[in-house]
Amino acid sequence: MKKNKIALQIISFGLVILTFIACDNDYASLESDVINNDIATNFDILSEQHDIIAYTKALEPAVQTNGLIGLSTLGLYDDAYGRTTASFVTQLSASSYDPDFGEGTVIDSVVLRIPYFSTATSFDDDGNTIYELDSILPKGDTYNKINLRIFESNYFLRDFNPNASFNENQIYYSNKTAEGSGDFSGALEGEELTFVDYDDATGTTMTVVDDNNIDINNSSYALKDVNNLDDDGNKTLLETQTPGIRVMLHPTFWQNKIIDKEGDAVLSNPNNFANYFKGLYFKAEPVNGDGSFLILNTSSANANVTIYYSTTDTDGDTGTGTYVLNFGSNKVNFFDNDYTLPINDGNSENGDSRIYLKGGEGAVAGIKLFDGFYDEDAGITNFEHFRNEYVNLENGEFESSKRLVNEANLVFYVDRNQLDMLDEVPDNEPNRLYLYNIDNKTPLIDYYLDATNSTLPSFSKSSHLGILEREDEDDQDSPGVKYKLKITEHINNLLVRDSTNVELGLAVSLSVDIEDTTLGSIQKNVLDSDDFTVPVSSILTPRGTILHGNTSEDETKRVYLEIYYTEPNN
Numbered sequence: 001m002k003k004n005k006i007a008l009q010i011i012s013f014g015l016v017i018l019t020f021i022a023c024d025n026d027y028a029s030l031e032s033d034v035i036n037n038d039i040a041t042n043f044d045i046l047s048e049q050h051d052i053i054a055y056t057k058a059l060e061p062a063v064q065t066n067g068l069i070g071l072s073t074l075g076l077y078d079d080a081y082g083r084t085t086a087s088f089v090t091q092l093s094a095s096s097y098d099p100d101f102g103e104g105t106v107i108d109s110v111v112l113r114i115p116y117f118s119t120a121t122s123f124d125d126d127g128n129t130i131y132e133l134d135s136i137l138p139k140g141d142t143y144n145k146i147n148l149r150i151f152e153s154n155y156f157l158r159d160f161n162p163n164a165s166f167n168e169n170q171i172y173y174s175n176k177t178a179e180g181s182g183d184f185s186g187a188l189e190g191e192e193l194t195f196v197d198y199d200d201a202t203g204t205t206m207t208v209v210d211d212n213n214i215d216i217n218n219s220s221y222a223l224k225d226v227n228n229l230d231d232d233g234n235k236t237l238l239e240t241q242t243p244g245i246r247v248m249l250h251p252t253f254w255q256n257k258i259i260d261k262e263g264d265a266v267l268s269n270p271n272n273f274a275n276y277f278k279g280l281y282f283k284a285e286p287v288n289g290d291g292s293f294l295i296l297n298t299s300s301a302n303a304n305v306t307i308y309y310s311t312t313d314t315d316g317d318t319g320t321g322t323y324v325l326n327f328g329s330n331k332v333n334f335f336d337n338d339y340t341l342p343i344n345d346g347n348s349e350n351g352d353s354r355i356y357l358k359g360g361e362g363a364v365a366g367i368k369l370f371d372g373f374y375d376e377d378a379g380i381t382n383f384e385h386f387r388n389e390y391v392n393l394e395n396g397e398f399e400s401s402k403r404l405v406n407e408a409n410l411v412f413y414v415d416r417n418q419l420d421m422l423d424e425v426p427d428n429e430p431n432r433l434y435l436y437n438i439d440n441k442t443p444l445i446d447y448y449l450d451a452t453n454s455t456l457p458s459f460s461k462s463s464h465l466g467i468l469e470r471e472d473e474d475d476q477d478s479p480g481v482k483y484k485l486k487i488t489e490h491i492n493n494l495l496v497r498d499s500t501n502v503e504l505g506l507a508v509s510l511s512v513d514i515e516d517t518t519l520g521s522i523q524k525n526v527l528d529s530d531d532f533t534v535p536v537s538s539i540l541t542p543r544g545t546i547l548h549g550n551t552s553e554d555e556t557k558r559v560y561l562e563i564y565y566t567e568p569n570n
Contacts, residue, residue, distance in 0.1 A: 044569045045406070050386070050561040052410070053368040054506070054549050055346030056356045062175035063361050063534050064524035065333035066157075069514065070299025072331055073360075075146050075284045076291030077137055077542035080422035081358050082339040084542045085291075089153050089188055090298060091279040091328030092305065098268045102311035102319060105259050107251035109198065112150070114296050114303045115244035118218065131218045131243050135295035135510075137542065138427055143216035143292045147285040148245070150212075152253075153278050155187035157330040172332040173527050174361045174539075188281040194250035208250070216292055218243050241302070245294075254307055258323065279328070280305075293542050295510065298327045333539075335361040341422065351550040354415055355559070357433070358544035359508045364534060365547075366438065367410070367504040369494075369561060383494075383501050390495050390565070398496050403567040408491040410435070412506075413557040414468075414480045415546040429480040430543040431458060431468045434509040434535055435487070439502045441523040441533050443515055444490045457511040465512050480545070491563065507538035508545065 073086040118131040136143055161170040163180035172178050176185035195209040221241045257277065261267050266276035284291065297303065305325040312318050343363045346352035355365045370383035392399045414429070436443055450464040459467070464486050472478035493499040514537040515521050523533035548557040 042568060043566050045564065045566055047562060047564045050370070050563065052550055052559060052561050053349075053351040053366075053371050054355050054412075054547075054559050055348050055352045055366050056343065056354075056363050057366050057505075057532070058343045058345050058363045059361050059526055059534060060343075062173035062177065062335075062527040063539055064171050064526070065174045065335075065539060066170070066172040066331065067522070067524070068331070068333065068536055068540060069521065070297060070331075071540055072282075072296050072298040073294065073333055073540060073542070074148075074282055074296060075293040076286055077293035079428045079542070079544055080419055080424040080546070081341045081343070081362065081544050082337065084293070084360055085284060085336040085338075086293065086333060086360070086542070087281070087283045087336075088298070088331055088333045089155065089157070089279055089281045090331040091157050091274060092277055092325045093270065093328045094267070094273055095324035095326065097270065097273065099262060099323060101259060101262050101309065101321065101323070103314065104312035105262075106310050106312075107255055107259060108308045108310055108320075110249040110251050110254045110305065110307050111246065112249055112305045113241070113244055113246045114298060115242050115300055116216075117295070117297060118243050129220060129240070131220065133216075133218050133243060136216060137293040137295075138425065144290040145213045145215055145287040146291045146294075147287050148212045148214050148247070149283045149285065150193045150249075151188065151281040151283065152190040152193070152257075153188050153281045154190040155184045156275065156278050157328075157332065159330065171525060174333060174335045175527070176334050177527070189283075190281075191253065193253055193280075196248050196250050198248060206250075212247075213287055214245055214247075216294070221246055244302075245296075249305070251307075254305075258307060258325075259309065274328075279330075295540060298331060299329075301326070303327045337361055346549075353549050353551045353553065354418070355412070355506070355547040355549045356544075357430075357506065357508050357547065359430075359510070359538050359541035361539075362544055364538060365506040367435070367506055369504070370501060387495055397498060401496075403565040405488060405491055405495065406564040406566055407486065408488045408561065408563045410485045410487060410559070410561055412483045412485075412559050413548045414482060415548055415552075415557075416479060416481070418546050420479075426470070426479045427477050428543060429468060429545050430508040430541065431476075432465060432509045432512055433483050433485065434465060434507050434512050434515055434537060435485050436505045436507075436515065436535060437502055438505040439500075442517050444487060444504075445493060446487055446489045447512075447515075449489055457513050461512045465509075483547075505535075507535050508541055508543050509535065509537040510541035511537055514540070 072088040072090070074088060075086055077084045077086075116136065117134040119134065120129050121132045122130045124130055133143075157172070158170045161168050161180050170178060176188070177183050195212050196206050197209055198206055220243060223238045223241055258267070266272050304327065307323040307325075308320070309323070310318060310320050337360070343356050343358060346355075348366060356363050357365060370381070370386050372382050374380045374382045374385035387393070390403045390405070391401055412433070419429070444464070446464040447461060450461045452462045453459040466484040466486065468480045469482050469484070470476065470478045470480050494501055509515070515535055521536055523535055524539060526532045526534055548554060548559060550559050552558045
């Protein structure tokens with residue numbers, strides 16, 4: 001028995017040594033919850049903290065807001081920073097060109113619809129589907145109304161920049177400017193479209209709506225056919241539509257703009273149509289001083305303007321039809337910020353006491369690991385010193401390990417005092433932050449290696465991009481405490497694979513899934529900057545937070561890098 005025990009110890013020790021002297025450059029990672037000092041006899045599990053530099057990077061004067069993967073934002077959002085008001089303009093594309101509407105065409109109604117993001121959760125006692133809304137802020141059982149104004153846009157959204165290189169895409173910014181063309185705000189508000197309502201009994205009595213208030217709720221809509229009645233004289237049900245913005249528009253504009261142009265070249269092909277009908281501009285205003293902020297899937301097939309019409313030919317035969325105008329691929333978001341808490345660029349050399357993060361046209365942060373010199377006289381940088389502590393090098397390249405990195409985390413503490421002083425609602429605090437490579441504009445390797453839930457965006461990549469830890473972990477409305485972002489493989493790449501120690505970026509995120517570059521996500525430009533870009537998921541969220549930086553007066557809350565590692569104890 002004793003011999004067997006000794007043999008087992010020799011084998012165990014041999015396996016550990018083989019791990020350290022593995023000849024290939026693939027680094028072995030030992031999880032800290034598998035091996036610890038209680039069971040490790042030939043090596044120690046240790047940890048250390050490293051100072052980092054973190055500073056605020058303001059996104060002034062504007063960010064690029066076209067090409068946001070088919071999403072648009074609309075409404076108002078209030079938080080510790082102040083108020084953000086979002087609006088957008090979109091092209092329209094016709095369901096068919098060179099249409100033949102028929103004889104004696106008369107518009108019955110015109111309906112504009114943009115569905116909310118929603119999930120069917122159950123049924124009520126009458127069998128109606130109950131929905132839960134998503135991507136409407138602030139989240140709650142009820143939502144504040146917004147006043148919606150819609151204009152015909154007189155501004156043509158180009159695909160390519162005529163003032164740039166061949167086939168270079170046109171860039172549009174959140175302050176209503178276009179790269180190479182300047183301000184176009186004056187062309188957005190063309191003819192304003194009038195909202196109307198119809199008598200529910202007949203479907204024919206039209207009245208102009210006194211206000212354009214959008215009542216945001218989770219109710220579905222029963223679309224009924226006014227031209228086909230059942231045996232009881234009631235309109236027949238065509239379909240039940242999911243919750244969303246649904247308004248009726250006065251038909252006169254559409255009669256003149258579309259129906260009366262039958263046979264005209266302006267309706268004959270997509271290019272002519274885009275030049276003729278340049279799009280719609282959606283502008284949100286508060287109702288009684290308040291509002292809600294909506295993230296909308298304007299690329300959905302159900303986001304459109306539908307013209308319902310009737311025809312009567314010379315023989316008195318009648319018919320019905322629809323003509324659908326979908327939202328086009330060219331869309332641009334605009335932000336009007338009324339900040340009571342100004343956002344300024346931080347100190348990129350020494351770091352900041354506070355890190356100010358804000359979505360939309362707000363701010364991201366720069367993160368520097370192992371910056372500066374360990375021994376300036378000897379010319380040894382902090383990164384070189386760190387690497388020499390963990391690996392053996394030959395001619396500057398990895399040869400073998402001295403220590404194995406089990407886990408590495410960036411830890412950021414929320415500035416609870418400042419948020420509380422600004423009366424920030426804990427529900428406004430972003431649950432997710434996104435960490436990325438500023439140089440390459442891509443996620444870190446840990447992002448792609450994180451196999452945690454990808455079907456629910458709020459939980460995706462939660463091992464790498466840890467969810468906000470709150471004072472009460474069972475209450476998502478309790479105040480936030482800290483974020484822990486795991487970057488183990490990024491550190492291993494720096495040590496073993498001679499990766500460049502690039503600056504990292506940190507941003508609030510609507511959904512970290514959006515940033516997967518394998519799905520075609522591309523970061524967007526910042527106006528008047530030198531190759532400075534911002535993640536799409538940060539542009540699409542208005543949320544913000546304040547974190548302790550590396551020079552915070554509260555040394556216990558300063559941001560740091562923690563590394564758990566294994567090394568032989570002989």
